Amino acid sequence: MEDVLSRKLNALADPTRRAILARLALGEATVAELGRPFAISQPAISRHLKVLEAAGLIEAGQAAQARPRRLKAGALKEPADWIAGIATLWSDSFDRLDAMLAEDIKREGE
Template sequence: MTDALSLTFSALADPTRRAILARLSEGEATVGQLAEPFDMTFAAVSKHLRVLEGAGLVTRGRNAQFRPARLDARPLAAASDWIGGYAQFWDDSLGALDQYLNALQQLGAPTGGAAAPLEKENDHD
């Protein structure tokens, strides 16, 4: 059994599925409407929708003969929370780099640009 976060990231790994989610963020759509911008069959779009449904990112309704798809963003919140947990790591890492660069500047050391060419020793020929 796969956990919900793994299912979310697996579903998001495909660019077509991400494009489908982006379209659904504008409102519900049928398979035909979702297939319009892609060079693929309705069956292929339906397969992508099944993956998104399996991850809990899409729900399908019933409206007469149509089964419009809707975005369910709740699993995206869990993915965002997981990624956001690394924000402190990046803040700390970038803060340490900033302190290091400031220390170099105070010492008068170059901190960017092209490196000065090294002089060759004993090059008197």
């Protein structure tokens, strides 16, 4: 079974889904509103929304006949924290490499 972080990262891997999330960050929207900027069918938008919902990134509301979608509060924290941790590892690795290169250059100068 796929873990929650993997589902979220998989959902975020698609540019259309990232654009949908960016739109939902501004406020809730219906499927029709979310589909407007894209040259894809309404069923395709619905499939993207299902992926985002399964990943726990968005949720459907209830407003009469419409089911507007909204970004779930805090849903991006886990992927953001994971990415920040990886960035820290890379940064630390580059800092160590810089220190090693500086030491080599210092020794060559002696």
